[in-house]
Amino acid sequence: MNTMMLTLRRWRQSDLAWSLGRSPEAWLSALVLLAYIGMALLAPVLAPQNPFDLSTLDLMDARLPPAWSEGGQLKYLLGTDGQGRDMVSVMLYGLRMSLLVGIASTLLSLVVGVTLGLIAGYAGGRLDNVIMRAADVQLSFPAILVALLIDGLSRTVLPRAVHEQLSLLIVVIAIALANWVQYARTVRSVTMIEKDKDYVNAVRLIGMGRARILFRHVLPNILSPVLVIATLSIGLAVLTEATLSFLGLGVPATSPSLGTLIRLGNEVLFSGEWWITVLPGLLLIGLVLSVNLFGDWLRDALNPRLK
Amino acid sequence: MTTSNIASPAAPLLSVRHLRVQIPTRHGPLTALDDVSFDIARGEILGFVGESGAGKSITGMAVLGLLDPPAHVTAGEIIFDGQPIHGLPAAQMRRLRGRRIGAIFQDPLLSLNPLLTVGDQLTETMRTHLPMSRDEARERAIEWLRQVGIPSPAERVDAYPHQFSGGMRQRIVIALALCAEPDLVIADEPTTALDVSVQAQVLELLRTQCRERGTAVLLVTHDMGVISENADRVAVMYAGHIAETGPVDQIVNQPRHPYTRGLMGSIPPVDHDTLWLQQIDGAMPRLSARPTGCPFHPRCKHATEQCVTTRPMPHPEGVALVACWHPQQGMATAGVTGVAA
């Protein structure tokens, strides 16, 4: 308990906290992010309707505009979509899915990238060469293309039923594989610097194992840059998932993300039912914007050179 | 008004009076330079010596008007050739730089634009300040390269900085600093980044070129050897203050200020053996932790109550200016006795 109070006090007095207090964009975006995460986690509780329970849907209520326009109903605050699903509910669940894929793929990307980076940096030699060459090759292609091709190819190669079941996993893997390189590179260079430092040589001399060295000495040094990359990457991952789902790839139709919703709404755009596509779009923009704002601030705050 | 301590009747070229430079931080302003005063006469080489962080470079930057923000001058005057320049608007300051006051920085690789040939960089500098045609400027550039000792200057004028060695690059920097014919050059650690074998040559070049043209030099360095070989007078900086100023012989052989004596005493003598070297206990305080009164008192063997409470102002002691309540006499000895005389 004592250490926690101490850490809290130390954090409050730290440069990071001061910088956070100083810039409104930072704590505003942090607040908004927390709100988004809250909404996503509590979707089942917050949603006035369960959009997946077909028995609660009434097709007669389909395509209703938001409550403030003519023809809208208070029951459906933001209107309904083509199947009579309440927009608020469907957007909450969609946000949930978008965040889920975004965070999961970022984590996977981080794990893969950091591991490969550590190996490449510490082992050096052939292993390093191979990993870096793979990274170079992959970097010549834009990430979204890589994700798209992985997802698209899996669709082509796997039989339909199998793909249906695995599509969520595939999306996460596709986006993760598209983005591991930036972690690997950063971690590799830090590892290479650290492993040559005298203190590492010293502990190696007294027989500390390689894994332990990596964990206790190298890892803390890479935490800060990796954190910055990860925060900024979440925004990119969410965008990528949204794009894939919009294109018809991405998450399965049974658990739509915001991207899927935008696609479905786009199909009825010309009948004048703008809310079905615009509202999920605005929600998505808000999410990515806050992530980017917060990530930008974090990067500047953690940058030793700008201090 | 302190008197200049060289018997030179002419007005000094540069006169810095009670200069204070501060850096605002969220904990309050930090004082990098506190009440710094010194003069440089025309054509003389003033050495500015002190440890890292003492404020030597900042002094030079303040004179040039190139302090890195948020550092800024909060008090004092800088008078160049009779004119106050510390508050000059940017455009006028720019005209002074290069043409009246030149600069040499520490790392020649970083000082030169990697994408422009050395000839281009020379000609542009000259044509900005002096009226001449492009061809004339090119000829002059080649001549400058020859003057600073670059072999085959006519060919090398079209080479890029990375094609020269470190010593050559610093020679080019010297040429760049002098080519607009300034009266004063601020040389900030000009040889620190060079190989030891090259340092002496570059310093000699700087010295001869400046003597020939009557250019004054503010030579900033932490290396006493450089100072004793090249300077006419020396100012010793400590924690943002000037501890002692005087002719180089005086400072090296008979320093008055305990800090200077400690510095000189810690240099191993060439001409005789010693049992051990002097050292000054403790370390120079950081910007945020400067002591009251005389900044050296925590480390000084002669400190008294007065030293803790009141800052000593520089006053003449023979031919030197010393900021100390208890200036010492006699030679500063290295070694045998191990005790500051």
Place this chain on the structure above:
Amino acid sequence: MLRFLLGRLANGAIVMVLVSMLSFALFNFIGDPVSNLVGENATVNEREAMRQSLGLDQPLPLQYLKFVGRAVQGEFGVSYRNIEPVSRVIASRLPATLELSLIAALLALGVGIPMGVYAGLHPRSLLTRSLQVISLVGISVPSFVTGIMLILLFSIYLNWLPSFGRGETVMLGVWSTGFLTVTGWKSLLMPAVTLALFQLTLFMRLTRTQMMEVLRSEYIKFARARGLRERSINYRHALRNTLIPIITVAGLQLGSMIAFSIITETVFQWPGLGLLIIQAINFGDVPVIAAYLLLIALLFVLINMVVDLLYFAVDPRLRAQR
């Protein structure tokens, strides 16, 4: 320098080999290679003949080599969806994508970089600060949302611009261009802006950051110490050093425009390669997918190589490395 280029060439070769193996695997094992080549409506005799010439009983490496041989000649089989040779399908869609990408690239570079330079030189001006905000929004909005918003505004509410298709095109030899008609340009406007927007903000932010970093460097400080004019410092010294690293990024980003055009073409139903691959994936049109893979890989390998060469041409430090 030579060693560096050879290394890049080796990278490129590795990519092409890997991708061609993937493409071959797709072509041969997913779907029927015979049908891929003769089309699904071929007669039994034609099938038999094709089976023979393909040598489907021959060892795999040999089949692979034959595949590569055919690919190099542009023979990719017949599209499932269009019942047309794949090469013809791709050729007919290529101009649309290239024209769109070209205009978008010009927009992104021509607007993004100057704005970035301005922002770097005047970091505290009101314009810069608003640009910063706008650019942050710019990279947070997915391009398909931008496209949809544009359609909502300009097609549905204002009815100024068409929301799908290329408009009227003119055939210049084998190239169908939309540059020569009014409807062509009208149709091009929104997709080009949509495609350019993301890259534009990226370039702006990048240029600004780079510019600010360069302006803090030692040689700029030394240039100031020599009393060089502010204009010269900003444009002759700082700008040149800023643009060098931007060039590489620019090249790669423009390449990725080809990838991003997939999204834009889908939103605007623009009949280019992007829309083609989406339709192919959704349909399971294996020959087209296989061909597209190879083409895209080749394109990016070439782009990367051109960018590397550009870097050499521009930075004297790399040129002089013997």
